[in-house]
Each structure stands twice: as structure tokens, then as C-alpha cells.
Amino acid sequence: MSTRSLSKGCFVFKPSPKKRKVSRTTAYYFREGSSDLEDSELRFATCQSLQKQVKSETEQIEEELNEQLFDNLVSFLRRSHSAFQEKKTEWTCRTKSREIPTAALVLGVNVTDHDFTFRSLSEVLQNNVTPYIALLEAKDCPGIKNLMQKLLGQLMNCCIDVDSSEEEDYEHVSRSRVRCSMTTLINWYESATKRTDSETPGKKRTSSRHWQSPPVVVIFKDMESFTTKVLQDFVVISSQHIGEFPLVLIFGIATSPMIIHSLLPHSVSSLLCIELFQSLSCKDHLSTIIDKILLTTQFPLKLSEKVLQVLINIFLYHDFSVQNFIKGFQLCIVEHFHSNPLSVLCCQLEEAKRRVNSLSHNQCENVRRLPSFRRYVESQVSEKQIALLTVDSSLKEAVQKLLEDLNVYHENYFPILRCLHVFTSSLPKYPLGKQIRELHCACLENRVWETEEYESSLQLARMLNKSDLVTMLQKCVEILVSSPGREFDEIVEKLKEFLTQFQKLEEAYQERDESISPQKELQKKTNLYHLQKTLLELKESRRSKKLTKFEMLRFEVVDYIDSLVRHYLVPADHKTLHEIVYFNTASVLREHLNAAPRIALHTALNNPYSYLKAFSTVVTAAEGPTADAASSDQVDDVIHARFIRAVSELELLGFIKPSKQKTDHVARLTWGGC
Amino acid sequence: MPILEHPAYPPATLLCLESLVPCRESQVSMLLSIFGERQQLSFPSIFIYGHTSSGKTYVMKTLLNTLQLPHVFVNCVECFTSRLLLEEILIQLQNHSSETRRASPVPCDTFNDFVRLFKQALVSQNLQDQTVYVVLDRAEQLREMEANILPAFLRLQELTDRNVTVILLSEIVWEMFRPNTGCFEPFILYFPDYSIGHLQKILSQNHPPEYSADFYSAYINILLGVFYMVCRDLKELQHLAALNFSKYCEPVVRKEAKERDTRKLWKNIEPHLKKAMQTVYLREISSSQWERLQCEEGELGQIKGLSAHAHVELPYYSKFLLIAAYLASYNPVRTDKRFFLKHHGKIKKTNFMKKHEKTSNHLLGPKPFPLDRLLAILYSIVDNRVAPTANIFSQITSLVTLQLLSVVGNNDQLDGPRYKCTVSLDFIRAIARTVNFDIIKYLYDFL
Secondary structure (H helix, E strand, O other): OOOOOOOOOOOOOOOOHHHHHOOOOHHHHHHHHOOOOOOHHHHHHHHHHHHHHHHHHHHHHHHHHHHHHHHHHHHHHHHHHHHHHHOOOOHHHHHOOOOEEEEEEEOOOOHHHHHHHHHHHHHHHHHHOOOOEEEEOHHHOOOHHHHHHHHHHHHHHHHHHHOOOOOHHHHHOOHHHOOOOHHHHHHHHHHHHHHHHOOOHHHHHHHHOOOOOOOEEEEEOOHHHOOHHHHHHHHHHHHHOOOOOOEEEEEEEOOOOHHHHHHOOHHHHOOEEEEEEEOOOHHHHHHHHHHHHHOOOOOOOEEOHHHHHHHHHHHHHHHOOHHHHHHHHHHHHHHHHHHOHHHHHOOOHHHHHHHHHOOOHHHHHHHHHOHHHHHHHHOOOHHHHHHHHHOHHHHHHHHHHHHHHHHHHHHHHHHHHHHHHHHHOOOOOOOOOOOHHHHHHHHHHOOHHHOHHHHHHHHHHOOOOHHHHHHHHHHHHHHHHHOOOOOHHHHHHHHHHHHHHHHHHHHHHHHHHHHHHHHHHHHHHOOHHHHHHHHHHHHHHHHHOOOOHHHHHHHHHHHHHHHHHHHHOOOHHHOOOHHHHEEOOHHHHHHHHOOOHHHHHHHHHHOHHHHHHHHHHHHHHHHOOOOOOOOOOOOOHHHHHHHHHHHHHHHHHOOEEEOOOOOOOEEEHHHOOO | OOOOOOOOOOHHHHHHHHHHOOOOHHHHHHHHHHHOOOOOOOOOEEEEEEOOOOOHHHHHHHHHHHOOOOEEEEEOOOOOOHHHHHHHHHHHHHOOOOOOOOOOOOOOOOHHHHHHHHHHHHHHOOOOOOOEEEEEEOHHHHHHOOOOHHHHHHOHHHHHOOOEEEEEEEOOOHHHOOOOOOOOOOEEEEEOOOOHHHHHHHHHHOOOOOOOHHHHHHHHHHHHHHHOOOOOOHHHHHHHHHHHHHHHHHHHHOOOOOOOOHHHHHHHHHHHHHHHHHOOOOOOOOHHHHHHHHHHOOOHHHOOOHHHHOOOOOOHHHHHHHHHHHHHHHOOHHHHHHHHOOOOOOOOHHHHOOHHHHOOHHHHOOOOEEHHHHHHHHHHHOOOOOOOOHHHHHHHHHHHHOOOEEEEOOOOOOOOOEEEEOOOHHHHHHHHHHOOOOHHHHOHHHO
């Protein structure tokens, strides 16, 4: 919607009743914009189910990742007040000042992810520990009054949630009349806990999952943004009453726990009993997500190297946000199914085969247009070529076969990639990257065995010592055994053979060691001159000596790994029909995720002519299609005049100003921090 | 020979009071003589000040409770609005005789209402014929409330025309309270700090039942020897004493030393206390963690203090943004050319410097800089080309929310925003090291 006003502000738009009635589904919009209408509904359905799958999978992974942290927190909560309840009478407990148990929860700078963590944290606490949880955000608490209001509101509401039937009289007390003081809170706590104690046996089920006298947990989501005064006052007030109800604070910290000391003076921080909890670093988090989501055959859609690089770069360079990464991946899914008509085949193999049979003629033509398929056709004999290009049924047959090949390729690719990673991740200086994602990108980009980095890693691998080599081989065996690939029996067999050979070598060494030892003793008795001589001889002999058995074997192992890499880690874009399962329009993704408003504004504003052109386009479009002034180079005089007037008006209002540089015309003043 | 003497109260009660307030006898006797007998009018308002934990609150509470004087005790931090404060006083007054609290609070928005309701409450509680004491703890908070609150409390006796005394407790001097418009001057009483002898006496008084007073007193002596230099806060010392006592007793419990073996016990506890000074006292590790360490005999290395986690992991461009902000904050604008232009020619520092720039910029603190300068420096210190995408700008904002940068000045839409970099040199050097950027080479102060 637009206004005629030049100034910035709030405008009321009444919804037009006509538009309201037509509620369009997402499916409609999905169809609407897509260039090709083939199978759009089926594509939409596939896309939706895939999205759902990804969502549930990522949520589960995150839950698992946070489990350890939450367990620690829960046991901290358990500990925090039990000590006082158990030994109230002991001398130390009476003498010691009562501190407020506080958990400093360091979550890292990826603030966008914290919401999710806090949500699941409060869920966990609600289920196992206490119904009394308040989540406070700095923007809601500019003063201590607002903080108390928020706190009381949340706590008393949560009580209503637990057992709504008995709490009705509470709701009658209008919120505004409730005195926002600690005494109110304490009275409420007493009555609330008393009520749950005297509940009917039928209701006890709900209270049994919580502890006896459940603690009141107050979570400060963004510690850094709270003002010093509010925090100080709150801590001081609540420390006055810590003996009367079990309060626990949780500080959500994005930077470092030092912030507590910079926010609170010693007199206040001495009222707290702070324990530190650290969440998993976001980089590890991302690695797990990539490992479990992208490096498996579980999801039919794959990302090409460039796309993956865009997503990873945004993560590493800009925000460290795992949620954003997942959102980016979901965007890839939508974009792929939306823009690629053949994405209808991007599903599990069985389903895909079935769908191939029902492809329309247009879709068959789409297949024929794929560059990878063209290459495939050219490599066939001429009769086959004709059949593939003219007869739909034979094409379908071939597509089924090729899809199967692609599936097998993926089944083999990931385990072998992991095996290669076992080797490369333990080499000094990591020529192929430390993380498996780097290796994955390198393999997707082009033939990895042609790169210099690969060459140098092989060379380094040829210098590995035996124990390392053995453990690596064992790891590889484990990976291959646990993966579903069909062709791995042979490889496993071969690797095991290597292992037994190493074993034998070791035994042989031990025997030889025993025979050598008397010789060594002999050496000890010789004088310095002799020692020097023998050492020189030894050196000579080593230089000219043939490779030992171990070295031979090591070469063999490395060569074997090399052959595996050459066979299985072919880049995906060498595979026929890879366009169906790989999303590779990185430019679209970049456009969506890495917007550059300043560049756009700059180009728009510093060239007055293009500014004028844009203005005239907008104006004529608004006035209707009849005016074709926009198509001709000549700008209508009236529009030109309007433009000049509008610009000077904007200048007068202070939205734009002429820049001092000659080439620039105007620079927007209101850029601010955009 | 008892120090406290007053004809109005029985000597036994006074003796009991005396034992409860060690080292504060002179202040208490002063207060007693001001209070006079129950029915006598007392001074309208008394202002008591003294350092943290010099016993102001404790003495007042014990005095009023032991002598069973009718009183109201309110903490002004807790009652953060005047309404809460006034209502709290009234509620306490109404519940004076009956133990059970009635939950129906009387709405009281203005001081006028308060005076009216206060009088009613006095009548209903039968308190007309004796002095009622209203104690306002942390009275400095009253200055934040409406302007009439403090002067009105000071002359509450006059306004209500009843026998009431208001006692203000504060850590700051009366001169900081006096409003511009003038007010009734209260009687001012100073509570001096406890001396080391006082501390020793007070702390030794509360010894654990299992051990003799002498044994505990020796322990307190050692404790004060270590901590008196850094901490004179009685509460804190008491807390530390309770925390570390079990460690002190260890040799005795294990029968390796006798209670009289002071030297052996000292050798055992002294390094432990020194460690406590660096950790628990500074809240580097919490007291519960400290206790657990004592129990498990674990090494201190297992639990790292809070400051050991000073490292902050940032996205790649955020690091450079922070470095650029630091450079912009600590380098004079004119030197940007020298640092970031390729062919800047030779500019020597001596003739390049203006007089006032001779002092180190690091001593003067960060200076504000506009957004455009930050971006210009960013582009020149990052090796590859950086597109000014929305992500970069949102990173600046998130650095502000993380308190690594701070916005300076009002949020004027017409002027570009100005920032300051708030991180320390050590922090930025650690950040710069992770991206292989030699920040010292770019800082004007270290040229």
C-alpha cells in the first residue's frame, strides 16, 4: 500500500473488505510465481513434507545437544536450596550469609539462537522441576517497577496454567490492583504451594513431577542489556527475602561471565552464589547439524558446493546463528521445489521411480534439456541416442536407472568421505581442512584428487606412524560397517587385511627387538670414536636401505585409500541428473540472505539520471499502462518537473541532501544505521 | 558495671540489650536518652549514617525489639515507589498487635491520605500514649521519590500531631539529602566503622558449639590477619569465617594437632585463606563450589573462575568491525590517512602531533566516531572485499547489544549514528591475534 505523503510516519490503512474474503493458501502462492506449472501441486506437497521432516530432525538434534547443559542446570537447581532445608540448624548454615543461587549461563554471541534455547529450557524446567518460571527481557524492564510487574504477572499466570479450576478466584484480582512488591510474591508463593500440597489425590499426579517446595526460577534472557540499577535493586530486594522462598536466578550471558562483575558492584555480587554453565560452542553445534542433516542420505535434497559455501560463510562471517543456517537450508528447499519443475523427482528412490512413470511429455522434454543428461546421451550409441531423445518410455526407463545410480553414488559417497576425513583431520596443518564440511566442499567443487592440497595430504599420510595408522584404519572399518552401502564388504575385508598385516609386523618387530638387545649392550662398551663410526655407518645404511616392510605396507594403505577416493568421491556435477537433487543457484540465495540495501540506495541516489528514470517508471506504472513514456528514452516534461520538485521537497524536509562530491548528486540523510 | 542505664526500663532488659550490641554501647545509650520514656515525646526525626555494615540496621532492630517499643521497619529499596512505601508502613502498623497479616491493603496514593490513615491506625491499635518509631532503612532511596516525601517524613510528628519519631538509616551523609527548598533538620547520629579489635570481639562471640571460644577466637585472629587489609565488611567476614572454619578444624578432627597447636593450625589454614581471598571473596567461584572443593579435597584448578572465561568468540567480520571500532576510537582522525592509505608519504610523529595529542589516547579513553569512518576503516583492514550488506549493519547493532560498542548521543535520525568502542586493549589484542592482525602497528599511541 502506498500513501501520497512524502514524510515518514504511521498511516492508517483500513482493510478493504474485498481482499479479505479471498484467503489464498500457501500452495496458491507456490504455484503463482513458479515459471513452470508442471506437477506444481505434487512438488508443493513434497516440499512441505520435506520441510516438516527437516524441522523435526533439527529440533531433535538440538534437544540432544542441549541435554547435558540442561541436566547440569537441573541438578544445580536441586542442590541450590536443598542444603539449607536439610541442615537448617547447623552452625555454618546459620552463620553463613544466605546467598541467592545464581546460574550464569554463557550461551555465546549468537543471540538469535537463544530464544530457542530458553524456550526449551523453560519447557524442561516446567516438566521436571517447577511450574514457577519467569522469563525477563531487558526491553520490558527499563525500571525496577516494570520488572516486578512482569515478574508477578508471569508467575501468577503460570500458576493459573497449572490448575485452572482452583485458581479462578485469583483471576478476579485485577492485575492493576495487585501490589507489585516482594511481600505479595511471597504471600502468593505460600498460598500456591500450600494449595498444591492439600490437593485431592487425583490431582497429585501433576504436582508429583515437581519437587517439594519448587523453586521460583527467574531467567534474565539478555543480561548485557539490563541496566545496572534495575539488576542491583532486584538482587538487593530479593536477597532480603531469600530465607522466605526459594528463589533461583539464571543469567543468560552472550559475551563472557565477566559482565556480571562489570554490571554489579562487589557489594551486590556478594549477595549471589554464582555458578557457571556453558553451552556447546555454536561452531560445534553447526558441525553436528551439518553432519546429521547434510552429510546423510536421509534427505533427498542436496546442496551444491556454492550454496553450502554461501550458508557457511554467512554463519562464520556474520552471525554464528545455527537457526539462521537452518532457515537458509529451508529456503533452499522451497526455492528448489519452486523453481525446478523436475524437483518432483527429488524424493525417496522408490517414490521417485513411481513418479517417473507418470511424467508428462513436457517434463520429459525438461529432462532432455538437462546439461548432464545431454552429456549422457552423447556418450551413448546412436540408436540409443535416438530412442532417448524421441521415445518417452525409453527415456523414463533410463531416468529410473540413472536415479538409482545417483542414489548408490550418494550411499557410497558419504561413508568414504568420512573415511577420508579420518585421515585428513589428523594430518599436521590440515591441508584439506579440519572440518568435514571443508572436505565435503572440496570434493563437491571438483575432482579432489587433482588438487595440490590432496597431493600434499597424501604425502603427509605416507609419513604417519603405525599406531595412528592402525587407529585410523579401525575407525574407517567402523564407519563402513555401520553404513548401509552395498559395496563395502569388499573394502572392509581389505582394510581388515591391512590391520592383520600390521599386527603381524608388530609381532615380527618384537622378535627382532629381542635379538637386537644384546647388540645394543655391546655398543655401550665402545668408546666415543667407535660410537661415532657406528653411528655414521648406521646413517649410511639407512639412506641406502630399501624400504622396510612397514613402509611398504604404509604405501599400500595410502594408495588403496587414494583409489577409493578416485572411485567414490567423484564431484556430484559429473553425475547424470544431478540437477534434480542438487540445489545450485547460489546467486538467488545470496540475494535473499545477504541483502545489500546500502548499495541499492547508493546506486539509486548518486546517479540523478537513473533516479529520474526510476521515478518516471514508477509514476507511469501507477497511472496506468496507457502511458508509454517509460518505454521511450525521452522523459515526459511534466514528469521531469514533478521529479525536480519532489527532490527539492525531500531536500527541504531533510530526507536527502546534495553530496559535496561532484559525481554524486544526493545522499540519503536518513540512512542511519541501515 | 553496666554501661546502659535508663530509669524507664528494667536493668535486666538493658543488660540483655548490652550483650546483643557489642561495641555499639555509646550509640545505644545516646539513642536511649533521646527516646526517653515510652510516653514522652521524642525528637521528630533522627538521621543515622555510617559505612556498610557498621551495625545501623542491626542495632535499631535489636533496640526496638528488645525494649518492645512499637515500631515499623521499612526497607526503601524494596518499596520502590512512594505508594508502596506508604502502604507498607500502614500495613505494618495495622498488623502491629495481631500476628496474622491481613491481606487487604488500604490504597494510599498521597501523603495526605497517609497522614489521615496513619492517625486512624494509631487509634485502632491503641498507640496514642506512647512513641511510635518509623524506621526507614536505605533512606537514600527517598531522594528518588516525589519531592515532598522526604520533608514530610522529617516532620511527620508535626503533620500527624501524634507521638511519632522517624528514623532514617543511610550510608551517605545528611548533606547529600538536604533538599533545595530546605526542610526540618533531623538529629544526626554517626555510627563509626568497627575497628579491628571490635571485629575480633564481635566475630568471636558467635562460636560453634562444638569448639571452645578460645579456639574460635584464634581462628578469627588468623582470618582477620589475612582479610582485614581488603575487607572490613562484618557480614562478609562472618560469611568467610563460616566457609573456611571446617578447613581450619581439619587437623584437629584428624587428630594431627591439638586445639592449642596454633602454629600448626596457622600453617594449615593460611595458604587456604589466601586462595579464598583470590577466589571466593571476589566471587570468582561461588561459595557452594568452594565448600564442595573443601569436602572433596580437590585441586583448585578443576573449577576455573569467572574471569578465566573472558574469551569471547565472535564471527569473522564482527572481529574486524570491533578492531575497526577500536582503531577509530583511539586514533585521531587525521592519522587515518597515515595508517590506511598506501602512499601516505612520510609523516613523522613529532611534527605530526598537536600539543594536546601528546597525552596517550588510551589514558583519555575512547572517543566517539561516526559510522562511515568505522566502515571506511573496516574496508581497508579486511583483506578481501567486503560488501556492505545488511548483515554487516546488523552485526554493528548486535555488537552494541553485547555492550562491546556503545551508541553515543541521542538517536538523531538526521545525523549518522556515532559509536564508541568499550573493550579493553587486552581484549582487542586477543581478538586481533585470532585473525592475524597486528593491531599495535595501527595504533597511534604505540607508534
